[in-house]
Amino acid sequence: MTPSPVFILAIESSCDDTAAAVLQNDKVLSNIVANQLIHTEFGGVVPELASRAHQQNIVPVIDAALKKAEVTKEQLSAVAFTQGPGLMGSLLVGSSFAKSISMALNIPLIAVNHMHAHILAHFIAEEGFEKPIFPFLALTISGGHTQIVVVRDFFDMEIIGETTDDAVGEAFDKSAKILGLPYPGGPLIDKYAQLGNPKAFAFTKPRVPGLNFSFSGLKTAVLYFIQKKVAENPNFIEENRNDICASIQYTIVEILMDKLKLAVKETGINQIAIGGGVSANSGIRKTLKEAEQKYGWKTFIPKFEYTTDNAAMIGIVGYQKYLNEKFENNSVISKARIQF
Incomplete structure (x- = not known):
């Protein structure tokens, strides 16, 4: 009997990129990133502007990720999000949205360390890339x-x-x-x-x-x-x-x-x-x-698109945590600094 596929919705909002991805097991079906060009004129990321831009971008980015993956929200097995490290205001936008989806769909909530995700991006199933x-x-x-x-x-x-x-x-x-x-x-x-x-x-x-x-x-x-x-x-x-x-x-x-x-x-x-x-x-x-x-x-x-901040890398950690039932409840908090 073939096991049912696991569909992970992943959200990344640690800095100035709003990203969402959908994975089927370890394969990326979609990986959408909205960049924030507003910071260029300031010569660096402005935290307050970043969190506002995340609020504007997160709904259309998640919608685009689901549509490109051709996966409905009812098919989702779990939602994974970046818990930290990062800018607190930015992290809160992603975690709040992930908690809402988890509650609304009654699916597991998975917290991901951003730095772990950069490392485990190598385990995304990608043709031509060895793990x-x-x-x-x-x-x-x-x-x-x-x-x-x-x-x-x-x-x-x-x-x-x-x-x-x-x-x-x-x-x-x-x-x-x-x-x-x-x-x-x-x-x-x-x-x-x-x-x-x-x-x-x-x-x-x-x-x-x-x-x-x-x-x-x-x-x-x-x-x-x-x-x-x-x-x-x-x-x-x-x-x-x-x-x-x-x-x-x-x-x-x-x-x-x-x-x-x-x-x-x-x-x-x-x-x-x-x-x-x-x-x-x-x-x-x-x-x-x-x-x-x-x-x-x-x-x-890794493939170029998995090197910069993206949600696919959050999703691959989410998939591994799903297999090991490493879930969180809604009391989980975002952390600007997080223990490795």
């Missing part, structure tokens, strides 16, 4: 997080290294701001870096013991370097933009790789999976793929 085998090392890199995690099972994870100050995404975005590039600047640094010489300018890598990271010193080094060069030549940035971006990106990738090499040495695990918005960066992807040949690693890079 990692436990245990593996996850490098989770985003605007708010930089972590190396030992992943022993779907629900057994341990952070063995993390940033002591800025996250890697901040290092990209703040460096871009210094160069006069608009927000979000990380993708623009990547774009210009592909046209430049990565060894044109040398930036000192921070000396941080163990597996932890630090990016605030690099940001300061970039600032002082640019101020000095612009004082000598007002057109320095314009004349050297590609090389500056390539050099910044090269330094950041080197910092990440140094820690990964140490993590592999210390744990004996040579399966590496990356996740989070910054894993879309072409320099990081290229260097990781080269590491397969260079160090004998097995590397896993």
Whole structure:
């Protein structure tokens, strides 16, 4: 007898993207994301504006996800939502809606840790993408997080290294701001870096013991370097933009790789999976793929749409929690900071 399919409605609202997805077991039927362009003029996410935009977007986004998946709300097995970490106002919009759907349809409610979701996005069934085998090392890199995690099972994870100050995404975005590039600047640094010489300018890598990271010193080094060069030549940035971006990106990738090499040495695990918005960066992807040949690693890079904030990754955790009956009641609360 064939078991009945599990249909998970997933909601992600941790920052400035309103997202909904529908999964049938581990397969994504729809993955809808509404971006908030309003933050661009402010050079960063404004929490109050983000939560208001979520309120406007959440109903049409969920409606679009159900329609694209060709699944009715009566077919849903459970609803999963991002509990945290994230912006409190944004999280509350998603959790409130998920609780309402759970009550109205009398289906299980599943709370998901946003960082777990970035890691487990690798387990979405996607043609041409291999799933990692436990245990593996996850490098989770985003605007708010930089972590190396030992992943022993779907629900057994341990952070063995993390940033002591800025996250890697901040290092990209703040460096871009210094160069006069608009927000979000990380993708623009990547774009210009592909046209430049990565060894044109040398930036000192921070000396941080163990597996932890630090990016605030690099940001300061970039600032002082640019101020000095612009004082000598007002057109320095314009004349050297590609090389500056390539050099910044090269330094950041080197910092990440140094820690990964140490993590592999210390744990004996040579399966590496990356996740989070910054894993879309072409320099990081290229260097990781080269590491397969260079160090004998097995590397896993998710499909591009599952790297940035999306609901499909919430749905795959929701599916695993559904199978293990890890449900919540309506007293569950959103958390801006949440225990890993």
